[in-house]
Amino acid sequence: MALPKAKEDALAARLAVLDLPRGGFTKAARVAAMARLQAMGMPGRRDEYWRYTNPALLSDPHPQPATALRVERPIFTGLDKLRVIFTDGVFDAEASDDLTLAGIEISLLSQADAQDIHWAGAVYGTLEEAGQTPVARPLAALNTAAAREGLLIRVTGKAPKPLHISYRASSDTSDVMLHHCVKVEPGAELVLLETGSAGARANVVMEVDVGQSGRLHHIRPQGRAHGRQMATHLFARIASEALFKSFTLTMNGVMTRNEAVIELNGAESVAHIAGAAVGDGDFHHDDTVFVTHAAPGCESRQVFKKVLKNGATGVFQGKILVKQAAQQTDGYQISQSLLLDGDSQFLAKPELEIYADDVKCSHGSTSGAIDETALFYLQSRGVPKRAAQSLLVLAFLAEAIGEIEDERIAEDIRARLEDWLHRHES
């Protein structure tokens, strides 16, 4: 089916500014991804999946310049971890730790792709491709075709400390593409931290394959540079009795679209996807989540909370698809916004599609203001209004933050939020 002319032109313009790698072990995946992309075209305003979010900033040939925060305060400083640093999308060997850690194998896509064979060959582009139905995700296909860098992480045992992918931006015009593959072998465990703004614009794909009884915790505080544009895709496939938990904190950013495509395809597996977002002013934040229950006895949770003020926009599109085989599914989804003024808006599209009969699924979406009665109660006990407001905002976000298992990490996230709230008091 031929693309409409406008889409064809947009895609041609986007591809014209890219220098596509040929790829070694990724070669076939890249060619296939390009073919998918040619069939889909770049996302457009009229696409149903982009009804609430204008894709232009994410799909235009060039990013909008964004002032990089030259000193983004380091986070998780109290944790012993292995740090891998990308500056404007380029691996920074100087600043990174040695890429060796017991229980995991780490390599760089840029280096590994010189080889024709690699374990990641079974992952790279595979989960992304599976995630293209029933909804097209052109930015992810573009990434598979064009990304030159990323981490290939194979977890074979219980990693003794977290792996920390740290993004830094130093240029105001960098347009970054990163593609990570994470394979958690049966019974293996890893805590994966992903932090910062990767560039003025970033398109980051992470494909995650969690083997039987494996565990992966993913915690992602995205950078707080105001002008940055970010499109992320998290594709995960969870085998039986395995667990995957992902938490994202988003502060500021003119445009963020975080997509998560999760498939529970082994019995009794668990996936929790959570997000806390805070935006003040010219801020657009979109969480688009698609969870598929393909096996019996699995549990999924989607917990998304957004605090919006001064015209900020929050979007949530979340779906739970329960296939016929997925009996005894336990699915939960909540999306809530706290609107701190009348100018901000929250657009939510929760969806359930269920083909199994023995299923427990609940979903809810709410939008509300600060509880004035609770605010007065706190003030009447001597808590100043602003501090009381912050306390209530953190309380609102508590359920999302509660998805972080490691209390030290949760505490750092809370501190970040308190700091933000303090800075954005008005």
Added chain:
Amino acid sequence: MLEIKNLHVKLEEEDKAILKGVDLVVKAGEVHAIMGPNGSGKSTLSYVLAGREGYEVTEGEASLDGAALLEMEPEERAAAGLFLAFQYPVEIPGVGNMTFLRTAVNAQRKARGEEELSAGDFLKLVREKAKQLKIDAEMLKRPVNVGFSGGEKKRNEILQMAMLEPKMCILDETDSGLDVDAMKLVADGVNALRDAGRAFLVITHYQRLLDHIKPDVVHIMAEGRIIRSGGPELALEVENNGYADLLAAEGMGAK
């Protein structure tokens, strides 16, 4: 300590007068009780004194130890020593009771230029006060008032009062919803705080609480005014005869 002069209050949103000239003086060391029919304005008086939004003072004034109360933010009134035990304590999901108490205690200390309590000292103090009120440690860990029974909420109000040690305590129907033993605990909590530098204004419908907390003065409020003040015997009269006679004497009631 607390001085209210000719206080008139209406709702901000509509033209409805609720308090129509309240005069009241509570001296340090005294306990005053306010009784009165439902809807007579008792809670409104307590909210206006504590600084709740939604009300407009159209006339009159109120002061705490000479400081103009109505000009202050609610938190400033609290720091100045005013405390209101709510008729309907508020649930705050997501905020732990402990965090709430510590934030409140330290905010007030800070406002008064005192040093914040250390985590250890705070914990010791809460445990001691909670024990006196038979509030178990589990309840302290839960979010503020969420899932608390009616009586537990009221005891939690008194715990806050005991922690904050305010000088002017207003208790709005703290006795309602309490079983006999809990009422005794609450009364003990109040009596433990009674001293020459502190005063209480106790809003209640029942004589029973006043058996435990002996008031110096009892006021009857009706239709937004205090229509009668007297000694403890006034509460007994209400208990036995209701408000009909008192209202009739004012030309109120029989509508």
